[in-house]
Amino acid sequence: MKFYFALWYAKILGWVINRVSKDRGTNLPGEKALKIDPSFVKNFKNLDYGNVIFITGTNGKSTTTNLIAHILKENGKKIISNIEGANLLGGIATILAKESTFTGKLKADYFVFETDERYLPLIYAQLPAENMLITNLQKDQVQRNGDPDFIYRKLASFINKGMTLFLNNEEPRSKSFECMDDHSVYYGVQKHQESFIKGTDYPTLACPECHHDIQFDYYNTDNVGPFHCGSCGNASEKNPDYEITDINFNEKTFRLRDVVFDMPYDLPFMFYNYAGALAISQELCGISPVEAAKSFKNFKNIGGRFEELKFKEKTIKYTRIKQENPDTLQSALNVIAFDPQEKMVAFGLNVVEDFTPYYTNTFYAYDCDFKPLVDSKVERYLCFSEHASYDTANRLLYEGVSREAITIMDSDDITKIFEIIDEVKSNNIYLITKLATFENMKKFIEGGKSNG
């Protein structure tokens, strides 16, 4: 009976919130339902765990989930998914409550859930999915997670022989889960024109098998690429089950098993999302690459990390990074470095404000290789933010940028940022900062103050 009260309460609360704002209410109804019935998620009916898929990992969860959901829908499958991104137990409880009947019955071909890696053991305890895709396990949110092994142990605590894992073939930590499951499906990406190498003074990581050094042949995206351990022989598969090949940046296409796909976004870190989504589609849902290819023509990613603003004659290309996450910063730097045009680069690395205590950590910038950026045509650098601008500037100085090429502004004053952008010759402006600052800049422009 507790379950029904919780379900009805969640449904009513969800309906009310939805009337107020369509963008809200992805967590709250589920959280409240779980207060009433702590086993709420466990009690839904018609849930075949063999058709439940978790998408987890440090980076790329949302895009992969969105793409799988899109491919499945375009191919006539009925799915239930948390594509709005509420990826904790409360978010999953909310979507299940919303999609179920008043008696808790669910009807769907597949259940595709983005899941927060830290809280996955709690989610699994109520929803023992038999399928899981791991995007990658990287340094991220160190204030919360400490180190990647902290998350590794969380996942290892519930992965079992009854599961099928879809593993990133070229990310050593993710691939090492292969020994814990019943069946591993590997997905990967062939070398492409934006693959890169880093200097030998950039550390790699320890082999998950023997603790000696992992060596990468090259990187397709930061810390992901064909690898091997010289000590124990642990290595990426030469021929992963699903490999994206023939990536063509000019024509915006790639191939999988001789099928040509339109490439909706030519961003290297997304290639692994494409490969993983195609592996799930074929292997679990029986959608062939030919059938899946049609859905790539109209895929729009929700909540992407790139946006453009127009300011006078200038185009401001914004890249959202996850602070404390060197891989997203490296990806952003690489995108800028591959632009052959002259440019200005504005860095607004900031205080980390995930939860109390806020702190001034920018040390992840030292894991990133700035050299390709510095070697590309940069007219001027702007380092802004009240408490991290000097450290950001110092990172550039250690990469050989002259002090004269850097403007330091120890504030987040939007007007001043635009003044400095206005002063440079280049109309090609790149911006890396937190979302709140970017949103303020957007409002500034939309408010008409940019005509000044």
Next chain:
Amino acid sequence: MDKILKIGWLFPNTLNLHGDRGNILAMKAEGNRRGYRVEVYQITLDSQNFNPMDYDFLFCAPGEMVHFPEIIRFLTLYKKALIAFIENRPLLVTGTSIGLFADKIARSDGYIIPGLNILKIKCTENNAVYGDDLFFDCHYNGKEMSIIGSQIQMMNLEILEETPFGYLKYGYGNTGSTKQEGVINGKGIFTNTLGPLLVCNPWLTEEILNLIDLNKGISNWQIKRDNTLEEQSLKTKVDFIKNKKTALTNTTMGE
């Protein structure tokens, strides 16, 4: 004849968490400024015939504890040499890797990792991670200085018979309940300050280089480094610390 500065970077791939290579960049830059040809050697688990005394400076970054048993197995062969090294030469150990030098590390799941037993400290892995700014005063090579940085604390470090490296003005430090920060043993610095410590605090880098100069019989470098940028950085971060919300009660700078 070239002045050569040899840096030994201990297990850079196995112990690699928080942008720690910034410390190598800082040592190289300051060494170059003083006219040294700086050579950086990466010591790995596959290195043969490691001899600490071949180096002027050793650096050991923090790492995941899961790799510690292999590291300790390797370093145990060189325990006496490491003890001799820190009598006069600078060693910098940061974060969790301080535990390598303890008698043992007690992991949160009850597993015990036997350590090198060079430091008389007790290391216990915490169940939760604590991340925050860190600000303290310390002495090194006879100079008093303030250090600013970040801390991601995964273990408590209780001093049994050692001297703290510094005393906190703000931060969690060794246990979150005292003002002790890190340990100093001989010329070895063991600190919870992570990431580019020597970039953000060039005054410490200068003292490490002064010590290296002294060990080599070279008179101290007289041309002062321009630390304006780092001083401005320190000031703005201290201003931030003074005004931020914190639950720490061992230090008084925060609210």
